Amino acid sequence: MEAVHKVEERSNVKELKSKKKKIKLSVKNINHTFKSQNGDMTKALSNVSLNIEEQGFVALVGPSGCGKSTLLNIMSGLIKPNQGQVLLDDIPVKGVNDRIGYMSQADTLLPWRNVIDNVALGLEIKDVSKEERYEIAQRLIDRVGLSGFENSYPFELSGGMRKRVTLIRTLAVDPEILFMDEPFGPLDCFTKEMLQEDILKLWQENKKTVVYVTHDLSEAITLADRVVIMTARPSIIKSDYDIPLTRPRSVMDIRFNSKFIELEKMIWNDLKEEVKREG
Amino acid sequence: MEAVHKVEERSNVKELKSKKKKIKLSVKNINHTFKSQNGDMTKALSNVSLNIEEQGFVALVGPSGCGKSTLLNIMSGLIKPNQGQVLLDDIPVKGVNDRIGYMSQADTLLPWRNVIDNVALGLEIKDVSKEERYEIAQRLIDRVGLSGFENSYPFELSGGMRKRVTLIRTLAVDPEILFMDEPFGPLDCFTKEMLQEDILKLWQENKKTVVYVTHDLSEAITLADRVVIMTARPSIIKSDYDIPLTRPRSVMDIRFNSKFIELEKMIWNDLKEEVKREG
Amino acid sequence: TGCGNSNEETAVDGNVEDSQTVESNELQKVVITEPIRSDLWAPIYLAQTLGFFAEEGIEADFQTITGGDPGAPVLAGEADFGLRGVDMPMMVTEAGQDVKILVSTTQRFPFTFIGQGPEFTTIESLKGQVVAGSTPSGSPTSWVKAAVANAGLDPEQDIEVPMVSAPGYVAAMSNGDIAACAGLTGYQTEMLLENGGVMLVDGRNPKAFKEIMGSEDYQMYIMFATDKYIEENPETVQSVVTAVAKAIQWQNESSTEEIVEALLPLFQDREEELLVSIQANKDYDIFSIDGKHTETGYQAALKLSKMAGVISKDIPAEKVYDESFLDNAWAKLGK
Amino acid sequence: MTIKYFKLRTMDFVWSIAVVLIFLVIWEVSVLTGKVNSFFFSSPSLIFKDIVRMQQNGDIMRHFGITVKQAGYGLFFGGLLGTIAAIMLGMNEKLSNILFPIMVGLNGLPKLALGPLLIIWFGIGIQSKIFMSALMVFFPFFFNVHAGYHNVDISLINTIKMMGGNRFQILSKVIWPSCMPWLIVSLRTGVGMAIVGAIIGEYIGSSRGLGWMIMDAGGTYNTTRVLSCIFLLTAFMAAIDYLIKFFEKKTLRWRPSIN
Amino acid sequence: MTIKYFKLRTMDFVWSIAVVLIFLVIWEVSVLTGKVNSFFFSSPSLIFKDIVRMQQNGDIMRHFGITVKQAGYGLFFGGLLGTIAAIMLGMNEKLSNILFPIMVGLNGLPKLALGPLLIIWFGIGIQSKIFMSALMVFFPFFFNVHAGYHNVDISLINTIKMMGGNRFQILSKVIWPSCMPWLIVSLRTGVGMAIVGAIIGEYIGSSRGLGWMIMDAGGTYNTTRVLSCIFLLTAFMAAIDYLIKFFEKKTLRWRPSIN
Ligand SMILES: Nc1ncnc2c1ncn2[C@@H]1O[C@H](COP(=O)(O)OP(=O)(O)OP(=O)(O)O)[C@@H](O)[C@H]1O
Numbered sequence A, B: 001m002e003a004v005h006k007v008e009e010r011s012n013v014k015e016l017k018s019k020k021k022k023i024k025l026s027v028k029n030i031n032h033t034f035k036s037q038n039g040d041m042t043k044a045l046s047n048v049s050l051n052i053e054e055q056g057f058v059a060l061v062g063p064s065g066c067g068k069s070t071l072l073n074i075m076s077g078l079i080k081p082n083q084g085q086v087l088l089d090d091i092p093v094k095g096v097n098d099r100i101g102y103m104s105q106a107d108t109l110l111p112w113r114n115v116i117d118n119v120a121l122g123l124e125i126k127d128v129s130k131e132e133r134y135e136i137a138q139r140l141i142d143r144v145g146l147s148g149f150e151n152s153y154p155f156e157l158s159g160g161m162r163k164r165v166t167l168i169r170t171l172a173v174d175p176e177i178l179f180m181d182e183p184f185g186p187l188d189c190f191t192k193e194m195l196q197e198d199i200l201k202l203w204q205e206n207k208k209t210v211v212y213v214t215h216d217l218s219e220a221i222t223l224a225d226r227v228v229i230m231t232a233r234p235s236i237i238k239s240d241y242d243i244p245l246t247r248p249r250s251v252m253d254i255r256f257n258s259k260f261i262e263l264e265k266m267i268w269n270d271l272k273e274e275v276k277r278e279g
Numbered sequence C: 001t002g003c004g005n006s007n008e009e010t011a012v013d014g015n016v017e018d019s020q021t022v023e024s025n026e027l028q029k030v031v032i033t034e035p036i037r038s039d040l041w042a043p044i045y046l047a048q049t050l051g052f053f054a055e056e057g058i059e060a061d062f063q064t065i066t067g068g069d070p071g072a073p074v075l076a077g078e079a080d081f082g083l084r085g086v087d088m089p090m091m092v093t094e095a096g097q098d099v100k101i102l103v104s105t106t107q108r109f110p111f112t113f114i115g116q117g118p119e120f121t122t123i124e125s126l127k128g129q130v131v132a133g134s135t136p137s138g139s140p141t142s143w144v145k146a147a148v149a150n151a152g153l154d155p156e157q158d159i160e161v162p163m164v165s166a167p168g169y170v171a172a173m174s175n176g177d178i179a180a181c182a183g184l185t186g187y188q189t190e191m192l193l194e195n196g197g198v199m200l201v202d203g204r205n206p207k208a209f210k211e212i213m214g215s216e217d218y219q220m221y222i223m224f225a226t227d228k229y230i231e232e233n234p235e236t237v238q239s240v241v242t243a244v245a246k247a248i249q250w251q252n253e254s255s256t257e258e259i260v261e262a263l264l265p266l267f268q269d270r271e272e273e274l275l276v277s278i279q280a281n282k283d284y285d286i287f288s289i290d291g292k293h294t295e296t297g298y299q300a301a302l303k304l305s306k307m308a309g310v311i312s313k314d315i316p317a318e319k320v321y322d323e324s325f326l327d328n329a330w331a332k333l334g335k
Numbered sequence D, E: 001m002t003i004k005y006f007k008l009r010t011m012d013f014v015w016s017i018a019v020v021l022i023f024l025v026i027w028e029v030s031v032l033t034g035k036v037n038s039f040f041f042s043s044p045s046l047i048f049k050d051i052v053r054m055q056q057n058g059d060i061m062r063h064f065g066i067t068v069k070q071a072g073y074g075l076f077f078g079g080l081l082g083t084i085a086a087i088m089l090g091m092n093e094k095l096s097n098i099l100f101p102i103m104v105g106l107n108g109l110p111k112l113a114l115g116p117l118l119i120i121w122f123g124i125g126i127q128s129k130i131f132m133s134a135l136m137v138f139f140p141f142f143f144n145v146h147a148g149y150h151n152v153d154i155s156l157i158n159t160i161k162m163m164g165g166n167r168f169q170i171l172s173k174v175i176w177p178s179c180m181p182w183l184i185v186s187l188r189t190g191v192g193m194a195i196v197g198a199i200i201g202e203y204i205g206s207s208r209g210l211g212w213m214i215m216d217a218g219g220t221y222n223t224t225r226v227l228s229c230i231f232l233l234t235a236f237m238a239a240i241d242y243l244i245k246f247f248e249k250k251t252l253r254w255r256p257s258i259n
């Protein structure tokens, strides 16, 4: 909590903060420790609190293994934290919730379904008619350049293709809240930028709430309203930056924007400190 | 073949080329088409030829699904190409070869082995004594910040941690030739840069031959001697850039080097063209 | 419904070559269980194949119950009549079930005792050897023990009697696992002899049998029903017994070949074996000529059963036999 | 692909037949040269003649048909109940811990000893054979599907949960397809068990069927007939396996195959 | 962890016992009120008394011991051979396509019908029972491990290959651990099959053992004794399953568990 305050003072531009938005998702004093098969304890999250505003776009950045995925799992209700609470629209979250579309880090395509049936999965669960769900799925498949692979099974796809299928499977159901855990990790810069543009457009048009885990600082700055930095295990939230770049942003061009470069340098230095402290 | 020539003329700095090196690995006119379960044909590689010099560091860059992993699979002997030949030290490759250490894109940790036993796997296969292989494994585990997780099973690790284990498992056996397929995809920038430094040091000290697939252009330029650009499916080699930056390079600082920026811009424009042609 | 269904199944096969099938829808179906299809119950099968059952308005459905317990369905009311050895009704009577033997189809002891030739040609030579019995308390086992005891050996000490399934006798004898075993049918005896066996005691010979069991007669193969069934279906029982009596009469007058011929519909592909077995039955007078038991035969049966340990005390014959239906049948048939 | 698949299968089939033929020739020769006693081992030519005779007099259809029918029902009910039981116990861990050891215990019962009870419960009609067959089939299905259930990738279940899938959807969209390899092996073992069960059921009480015939022939030293029945059974089930293999190939084509 | 594990197991065990007890009470009451005929169904109290008597006169050890011993050998040999056969056929696809249908055919043979042949080959000593037991155990192991083999993640095999692993190393480091879930389910089914096999072997020829006892008791309408044997068997195998579960838990702890 202190971290957040500290950062808000530091935060360069305050104008965006003024349009006070409703808190959509609120994480309160989460502690979580894993007990592994060999009896070791791994404290993943230590007293983490975070408020995510309605229609906010929050990027989570932090060292590998710090607990980002764990935090998303807790927020989505997949894991019950040892301690603490998650509120969605001020109501405590118990178990999973289909208002959240969660694209997890792991490969979770159903191996026995071909691409189009994988993409249509969520719609199928929501009992959308076969015709409609195939239409939606086909449109998304075309959008991410997978036309022609509708009938391929996951094992016949390349790593990046699988990732794209996972992404559009999450988008297909058009969830109110989107959690994405490194959605573009193994994608080439071309595809990545195209998809980033798509996500931005989607978010701007439909005003979703997005929580986004990434390792790529410039990606985080390019996309998000807010970049939250987590420390190494046991993770606390170290800092919380507002990104006051104007919208709409062009993913291709923003990197040459001077504000962007300035922000990146600043956050970078902050992170470097963290790395040094760790090392 | 033309592409390569074309590029060599274009290539800015020629001085490195003068120290003519022996060809370690040579790919000759490879064609490969996958036949999928539903009967569709996917032509992945079209007449691909490539020479990799001894102690060279080659980065492969190309759009997702273009056939980079397929090319590595073919070079390593895992897949027999429909047509064409791979020569290792001028001897045709038949089947797999343990002179190549291949870190594939997929998660191939043995789920029933804990971290240290996974890292020691290659050494175990080479009949290295238990004591020695644990010592080597432990050193590598400490190096990549996984101390304390020696006894954890893969399912208890985060995505980035698994990737690091896969990386050091490949390094542990100290192979003559290293293939790495997106080794640092899901890693945070701190860990990534540390590991990049490590890879560079390893390569410089032990003068290995490295083939490296990445989506990150600046990573490719930072690390490699040569950046090979592949086109979308059916893949041909579009261009082949020499990277004449001096060694040793510092991963952290090189990005501010003007030559680096110049190179990145040039290759970037080349790629942009490719994207436009595709779209 | 279990019976209903199986009746349906056998309606087709029991009577394949029988002209009476036309009337089969008027016939009353009875279920008869058997542990194995043996010629020693020949009259019962003849009653079916020769149409005597049909004449009495009966159609029989034969259910072979090899594993498990062939008596159980009758006791449980799932079947109407059972074909068994005489020891079974005694056994269940002692256990408190009320059943009655209606007809006996054999009058002499049908078993033999055969040693592995050329080594074991006398019972004395079996000392310290392995001798096959069926189940530990089955009648073949007690027969073997009685024969051994009669020769002066102690059946509990001097020989070992493992359980061997009857089809395994020849195999076990020919590879030397057992030194001797009982021959349970004419055909089996023949097979054992053919494979080098030596006759130690021929139980079918009245003199030899009397020496061991004190009786020339022994009504081993019988048909029984429960008291409850007899009480509730006296007409059916009478019809069945009458038909069997007719078959006994027919059998008494017919040659081996005729009997085999008549049995074949229920003994498919067993002609060769039947010829041997039935000829032996004829030669040794094994088939009963009137279906009734004798006092000495019953005493021998009690003795054998007590030896086997399946009963512990004498049971009066009236508790086990009800031959009134048979008497009525003979009266009707004018005998 | 299908045509090529069948061509490949045909070659394998020819080879299978060849292996069997070689075996038969060795057997026949051993009998002819007196190395093997035909009283115990019969001989291929005798068996062949016997099968021809059975075919001509309609015995094959009469006895084989009923046994296969009983086994078919047994396979269906046993498989269905075994699968359902496994999934129900899978979904309720507590229940599973309590009932599982009991199931393991019941699996090892000598089914033949249940004869009398079976007759009391089901009579001596076709039901008792179907029950016996189903009982034998139940266990391989139960144990295999149970193991399959515990082998399901949890992250896939979570995916469906996150999409708002209910229990039934989790079952049908993840657990079921992921248990397929386990179900197919159950099917494979189950076919054999079903036949064995039907035959044991016939031992317990019957008036026709293969079990009846085997017992009848066994009791009268008709080795040829016993082996004819066994031979017919083996051939029948091998044929069934081609169907299972085809089904397996279709169902599991999402799985990269080991070469 | 182990202590807690055993505590948990103990609770489950108590519950399992409770379920059995409830069943026994219902049974006893049904017999006492005459709803069920004790001639066919005996009663729990009779069975209990009978077991006590068998315990006192040493029958349990004499008969139970030999059957368990035979089953133990059968499980060992059948399991070993089944596993080896499955892996050998797994490594040679051609061979597999040829022999597999034959195996499927053999699986469905009525083992009891093999009686005389068994006696010819193995006599009536312990070997024939071990063989019968092994034969019954062979098939679940064979089919399951075979399926497990085909379910192995190929990329893991490739990993070992790339590291220069030979066939044996691929087998021991990838195929074997990855077949573990399949082996455990074979073990579970196999324990039952081993006992059943030993008992069938005893039916064919024996002078003691549980099969002998069941036959003896069945022949003399001693339902109580038959059920005593069945009860002892069930309890024994349920106990064995606790061992298997413990082994499973240890072996498969690398697998995230479904909750
Ligand atoms: N099931 C589990 N059992 C035990 N420990 C676990 C489990 N899942 C995660 N952990 C531990 O929790 C810590 C945080 O993991 P998490 O996956 O949240 O990291 P992350 O921030 O997402 O890392 P990455 O960027 O590498 O994906 C790690 O140390 C990991 O070892």
Ligand SMILES: Nc1ncnc2c1ncn2[C@@H]1O[C@H](COP(=O)(O)OP(=O)(O)OP(=O)(O)O)[C@@H](O)[C@H]1O
Binding pocket: A155, A156, A157, A158, A159, A160, A161, A186, A188, B034, B035, B036, B042, B044, B062, B063, B064, B065, B066, B067, B068, B069, B070, B071, B105, B233
């Ligand atoms: N086993 C397979 N069966 C059928 N098609 C396949 C198979 N493996 C790969 N392909 C196809 O080959 C093409 C190239 O795949 P490959 O994995 O080499 O791509 P890549 O360049 O590595 O992509 P990425 O960057 O996304 O990993 C893809 O279109 C893919 O669908």
Ligand SMILES: [Mg+2]
Binding pocket: A068, A069, A070, A105, A181, B158, B159, B160
């Ligand atoms: Mg993560």
Ligand SMILES: [Mg+2]
Binding pocket: A158, A159, A160, B068, B069, B070, B105, B181
């Ligand atoms: Mg790839």
